[in-house]
Amino acid sequence: MSSKRDYPQEYQRSLADPEGFWAEQAAALPWYTAPREILSRNADGTARWFADGEMNTAHMALDHHVETGRGEQLALIYDSPVTGRQQRYSYRELRDAVARFAGVLRDQGVGKGDRVVIYMPMVPEAVIAMLAVARLGAVHSVVFGGFAAHELAVRIDDARPAVLVTASCGIEVERVIPYKPLVDKALQLSAHPPSRCIVLQRPECRAELSGERDLDWEQAVAAAAPADCVPVLATDPLYILYTSGTTGKPKGVVRDNGGHAVALHYSMAAVYDMAPGEVFWAASDVGWVVGHSYIVYGPLLAGCTTLLYEGKPVRTPDAGAFWRVAAEHRVKALFAAPTAFRAIRKEDPDGAHLQDHDLGALQTLFVAGERLDPPTYDWLREHSGKPVIDHWWQTETGWAICGNLMGIDPRPTKPGSSTLPVPGFDVRILDDSGHELPAGQQGAIALRLPLPPGCLSTIWGNHERFVAGYLSTYPGHYVSGDGGYRDEDGYVFIMGRTDDVINVAGHRLSTGEMEEILAAHTAVAECAVIGVEDELKGQLPIGLVILKDGVNIAPEALERELVALIREEIGAIACFQRALVVPRLPKTRSGKILRKLLRQVANGEDYSVPSTIDDPASVDEVAEQLRGLRDV
Ligand code: COA
Ligand code: AMP
Numbered sequence: 001m002s003s004k005r006d007y008p009q010e011y012q013r014s015l016a017d018p019e020g021f022w023a024e025q026a027a028a029l030p031w032y033t034a035p036r037e038i039l040s041r042n043a044d045g046t047a048r049w050f051a052d053g054e055m056n057t058a059h060m061a062l063d064h065h066v067e068t069g070r071g072e073q074l075a076l077i078y079d080s081p082v083t084g085r086q087q088r089y090s091y092r093e094l095r096d097a098v099a100r101f102a103g104v105l106r107d108q109g110v111g112k113g114d115r116v117v118i119y120m121p122m123v124p125e126a127v128i129a130m131l132a133v134a135r136l137g138a139v140h141s142v143v144f145g146g147f148a149a150h151e152l153a154v155r156i157d158d159a160r161p162a163v164l165v166t167a168s169c170g171i172e173v174e175r176v177i178p179y180k181p182l183v184d185k186a187l188q189l190s191a192h193p194p195s196r197c198i199v200l201q202r203p204e205c206r207a208e209l210s211g212e213r214d215l216d217w218e219q220a221v222a223a224a225a226p227a228d229c230v231p232v233l234a235t236d237p238l239y240i241l242y243t244s245g246t247t248g249k250p251k252g253v254v255r256d257n258g259g260h261a262v263a264l265h266y267s268m269a270a271v272y273d274m275a276p277g278e279v280f281w282a283a284s285d286v287g288w289v290v291g292h293s294y295i296v297y298g299p300l301l302a303g304c305t306t307l308l309y310e311g312k313p314v315r316t317p318d319a320g321a322f323w324r325v326a327a328e329h330r331v332k333a334l335f336a337a338p339t340a341f342r343a344i345r346k347e348d349p350d351g352a353h354l355q356d357h358d359l360g361a362l363q364t365l366f367v368a369g370e371r372l373d374p375p376t377y378d379w380l381r382e383h384s385g386k387p388v389i390d391h392w393w394q395t396e397t398g399w400a401i402c403g404n405l406m407g408i409d410p411r412p413t414k415p416g417s418s419t420l421p422v423p424g425f426d427v428r429i430l431d432d433s434g435h436e437l438p439a440g441q442q443g444a445i446a447l448r449l450p451l452p453p454g455c456l457s458t459i460w461g462n463h464e465r466f467v468a469g470y471l472s473t474y475p476g477h478y479v480s481g482d483g484g485y486r487d488e489d490g491y492v493f494i495m496g497r498t499d500d501v502i503n504v505a506g507h508r509l510s511t512g513e514m515e516e517i518l519a520a521h522t523a524v525a526e527c528a529v530i531g532v533e534d535e536l537k538g539q540l541p542i543g544l545v546i547l548k549d550g551v552n553i554a555p556e557a558l559e560r561e562l563v564a565l566i567r568e569e570i571g572a573i574a575c576f577q578r579a580l581v582v583p584r585l586p587k588t589r590s591g592k593i594l595r596k597l598l599r600q601v602a603n604g605e606d607y608s609v610p611s612t613i614d615d616p617a618s619v620d621e622v623a624e625q626l627r628g629l630r631d632v
Pocket of ligand 2: 390395481496
């Protein structure tokens with residue numbers, strides 16, 4: 001373990017003296033101009049960190065390491081079982097590749113503050129593109145490669161990028177998915193398409209480039225001169241990452257440069273116990289927040305080697321894939337979603353594959369993204385023999401709110417708990433009127449302001465949505481959207497979302513958005529989409545639809561059409577497979593669909609019918625149909 005400090009002392013200090021605490025953490029990074037203003041306020045009272053500090057995130061993550069003697073150390077290992085390729089980049093090589101691609105973007109007119117949308121599979125060029133954007137002081141918005149054209153178009157229209165960077169294809173196990181047709185369609189759908197599209201051609205599938213707009217990555221790089229880092233203020237945005245909210249319109253979470261770098265640098269040592277030179281593997285995708293924070297920025301800011309894995313936990317080629325990669329690259333800490341381990345456990349219940357690999361270097365397994373169910377926790381701990389650390393965070397915070405500080409003062413874990421609040425996060429459990437609840441009682445989880453560095457600074461182009469959605473429910477607090485409780489020892493237990501966001505295989509999706517899509521079908525009068533528990537993926541969405549009067553369509557045919565519609569609009573990643581036709585939906589007398597009640601009924605939980613219900617018989621009808629579904 002690295003530096004040993006006492007958790008309570010570290011935590012208390014972070015809350016009692018946030019400026020002193022974070023000034024010290026900031027001093028560990030190479031600023032162009034070190035900040036003197038540590039914590040200050042925007043005009044509307046929201047907090048900002050390190051406002052007068054000048055820096056560049058790509059400089060801190062790459063150039064600084066090259067300048068201080070880490071140039072020949074490995075920065076990035078790419079391991080791709082789906083293509084059979086591996087590639088390694090030293091810090092110097094990665095810095096040079098990033099500077100070169102930054103030159104390409106600069107030649108296309110990208111400068112400070114301009115947006116660049118990146119829609120790419122898990123290839124090193126995705127990381128290179130992100131860092132190149134950061135190098136120019138521009139703002140990247142990475143869109144997960146599993147999203148369909150419509151989702152990409154919505155994000156393009158909100159971010160209004162100058163350039164879009166993509167690849168010719170992604171690879172799902174053995175299936176090659178051409179990206180260019182999706183991109184072309186998204187650009188057609190978009191009201192604000194970028195004027196340039198840079199395409200990385202992969203050997204598995206070559207894309208057809210169209211006229212003036214498209215540039216070939218390789219040719220463009222060959223013709224470009226490297227670009228230098230552009231200094232930015234700590235408060236300037238580094239990226240926008242869209243995440244699902246309760247409505248159909250995704251929220252563009254904005255992350256600044258300075259607070260982000262300080263928080264991630266601190267977390268690498270404190271939460272993950274990582275030191276420079278050690279290998280960190282976040283088995284996620286660069287399209288999600290885990291990928292942003294812990295495939296790209298965190299490990300590189302900390303001088304570690306990061307692993308980029310283009311494969312699955314199973315089927316590439318088997319349930320031993322994670323253990324093979326961890327052993328082969330001497331990974332010290334592996335971070336994945338519980339779903340990944342559930343998939344491994346399902347195929348290899350006795351953990352036989354673990355015996356095939358030397359996991360001597362692997363010290364800790366971290367999980368987040370969804371609830372870690374106790375059976376998976378027990379299985380993983382027992383079969384790997386490693387500590388399993390559950391930690392809780394969100395796209396909005398960008399790093400862990402609760403966890404076990406493995407680099408400072410590891411505490412005993414408790415199944416079902418993400419342990420204790422991380423320094424900087426003042427976690428409160430509140431009742432509906434904003435009063436704190438005692439230990440053991442479940443309520444809304446809120447964070448007392450100010451949020452520590454690294455958390456979202458606003459919603460892109462919609463500051464009102466940021467204030468209304470997060471800061472207004474409980475004045476003086478950020479509302480997380482999760483419910484849960486603390487036990488007598490202060491351990492935090494996350495019990496799930498209190499809104500209409502669901503978590504499918506660690507992917508955050510909006511049931512509200514799915515409802516909007518279903519409601520657009522000509523046969524559908526009204527609908528509700530709810531998340532039901534699933535053994536493998538945690539939750540799966542199902543639709544309950546009421547037909548318009550006079551519509552005559554077989555329920556199976558409608559289901560097929562609705563499933564295809566969600567796949568077309570959101571993508572296969574939504575895992576929307578069931579839509580039931582129901583005669584009525586339980587509603588309040590004021591006409592609000594009782595979604596929580598539906599969730600409880602669907603999951604076979606105890607429920608009580610609220611007195612505000614309009615027609616109590618509607619619950620029994622739906623319950624009957626949902627029972628049928630569970631029995632299938
Ligand atoms: N591009 C295109 N399609 C994609 C995609 C991508 N990047 N990622 C997933 N999909 C598709 C899949 O091919 C699948 O399509 P199908 O319905 O035609 O088969 C669908 O979306 C659902 O994908 P997924 O949820 O990944 O299911 P799966 O059955 O292929 O794999 C697991 C199951 C458990 C192995 C997988 O869900 C997994 O690895 N989960 C962990 C995810 C994770 O790391 N999340 C953490 C984010 S922090
Ligand atoms: P995302 O923004 O995609 O990272 O999703 C964040 C949501 O995932 C949180 O609001 C939680 O609902 C859920 N989540 C993340 N980590 C955990 C965890 N360790 N335990 C339970 N739920 C989690």
